[in-house]
Amino acid sequence: xxxxxxxxITALAEQRWATAKDPRTAQLMxxxxxxxxxxxxEVRLTEAxxxxxxxxxxxxxxxxDSKREEFILASDVLGLSMLVxxxxxxxxxxxxxxxxxxxxHVDGSPELGFGGDMSDDVDGTPLYLTGTxxxxxxxxVSGAVLDVWQADAEGAYEAQLEVDEARLRAKYRAEADGxxxxxxxxxxxxxxxxxxxxxxxxxxxxxxxFRPAHVHFLLTAEGYEPLITHLFEEGAEYLDSDVVFGxxxxxxVRFQPREPGPTPDGGxxxxxxxxxxxxxxxxxxxxx
Numbered sequence: 001x002x003x004x005x006x007x008x009i010t011a012l013a014e015q016r017w018a019t020a021k022d023p024r025t026a027q028l029m030x031x032x033x034x035x036x037x038x039x040x041x042e043v044r045l046t047e048a049x050x051x052x053x054x055x056x057x058x059x060x061x062x063x064x065d066s067k068r069e070e071f072i073l074a075s076d077v078l079g080l081s082m083l084v085x086x087x088x089x090x091x092x093x094x095x096x097x098x099x100x101x102x103x104x105h106v107d108g109s110p111e112l113g114f115g116g117d118m119s120d121d122v123d124g125t126p127l128y129l130t131g132t133x134x135x136x137x138x139x140x141v142s143g144a145v146l147d148v149w150q151a152d153a154e155g156a157y158e159a160q161l162e163v164d165e166a167r168l169r170a171k172y173r174a175e176a177d178g179x180x181x182x183x184x185x186x187x188x189x190x191x192x193x194x195x196x197x198x199x200x201x202x203x204x205x206x207x208x209x210f211r212p213a214h215v216h217f218l219l220t221a222e223g224y225e226p227l228i229t230h231l232f233e234e235g236a237e238y239l240d241s242d243v244v245f246g247x248x249x250x251x252x253v254r255f256q257p258r259e260p261g262p263t264p265d266g267g268x269x270x271x272x273x274x275x276x277x278x279x280x281x282x283x284x285x286x287x288x
Contacts, residue, residue, distance in 0.1 A: 010037040059197045067159040069103035073198045076100055076244035077207075089225070094136050095283040099230050099246040102216065104157035109147055109169045115181040115265020118170035124153050124185025126273040127255070129231065130264040132178040133219065133280045140178030141282055144221035147171050148182055150214070155190025174221075181265050186255065186274050187213040189237050192244070202243075209243055212236040217280070224282040231278055253278050 004012060013033045020026035039045070064070045075081045081100045089098040112118060115128070133144040149169035151157050158167040174180045191209050193199060202209050213236040219227040230246055232239060234254045239247050256275045263269050 010034060013037070056197050056201070063196045068193070068196075070193075070196050070198060072101075072103040073192060073196075076102065076246075077192070077198060077202065079245050082245040085228075089283075091225070091283040092136055095281045096227060096229055097248050097250055098228050099248065099251070100244055101218070101228050102244070102246075104151075104159045105147075105149060105216070105218070106159055106166075106169060109149065109171045110166050112170045112172055114172070114175060114179075115183050115263070115267065116170060116172065117183040118148060118166075119168060119183070119185045122152055122168055122185060126263075126269055126271065127184050127186045127276065128264045128273065129182040129184070129215065129276045129278065130180065131277050131279040133174045133180060133221070133282065134178050135224070135282055135284060140176070141174060141221045141224065142176045142178060144174040144178070144180075144219055144224075144280075144282070145171055146174065146180055146182065146280075147218040147220070148184070149216045150184060150187050151190050153185070153188050155188060160193070182215075183263075183265065184215065187215055187233065189213045207243065208238060208241040210238045211242055211244065212238040212247060214246075219280055219282065221282060224284055227280065227282055229280075231276065233276075 002008070002012070010033065014030045017029040017033060018026050020029060040050075060070045060074060072081070085098050085100055091097065119126075129148075133141040133146070135141055147169075148171070149157070152168055158169060161167070168184065170182075172180055172182055189210055189212050192202075192211065194202065194209055199209065213233040214230040217227070217229050217231065219229075230251055232247055232252045234252050239252065253276045256277075258269075258273050258275050260269055260271055260273075263273065264275065
């Protein structure tokens with residue numbers, strides 16, 4: 001019998017989890033044990049502190065549901081989400097950079113035509129986002145799907161509200177020449193949900209709990225790597241302190257005020273509106 005001691009428990013736990021039938025699971029679990037035990041040793045973790053952590057994890061699970069992803073939010077504010085994104089999407093320097101998906105993406109958004117209004121009757125200044133979707137070599141990516149979503153003027157997403165219909169989200173398809181046009185409302189900077197365990201943890205620090213104004217995009221096209229990204233308003237507050245570390249200079253776009261008149265979808269606006277122009281550049285899939 002091998003007695004467990006403070007000195008040998010890590011090695012013993014690694015040996016046990018190394019028996020996982022899947023090699024990748026064995027690698028993940030033994031590394032997790034090694035680093036988790038190393039953390040506990042480094043900070044001399046107390047029983048009371050570990051119990052507090054367990055209770056925090058429990059509360060994070062309890063507040064999560066099909067609409068609220070508190071664990072994703074926790075990963076985001078710890079910087080882990082962006083680290084994983086950047087390690088797994090090492091695109092060419094000419095490609096549009098990826099950012100975090102965030103906790104508020106919803107599957108099954110309605111499909112709209114070129115310039116279709118995804119804001120419907122939601123209050124706000126009309127915003128037209130337009131440009132092209134192309135490959136690294138400049139070729140148009142015809143038929144690329146742009147899944148778009150954003151918060152309203154109060155900083156709330158559809159998933160946070162008691163609504164039954166799609167709200168401030170839609171799917172668009174790029175034209176044959178790669179052009180796209182999204183109509184929505186100008187986004188606002190907002191605070192992440194602060195009424196849960198993640199918010200309680202943030203409140204113990206000097207960390208800003210705000211995100212800069214942005215619109216989310218998920219682009220897919222056959223033969224290209226999926227792209228999850230944001231477009232941020234140039235000059236918006238919190239660009240330098242985004243709580244989920246999602247801001248990248250390449251994604252900061254000028255929002256240009258326009259007087260009533262012609263719009264990029266071929267129509268006309270009777271009220272002042274805003275134009276944002278951006279060309280998405282997709283990374284081709286690696287040869288199989």
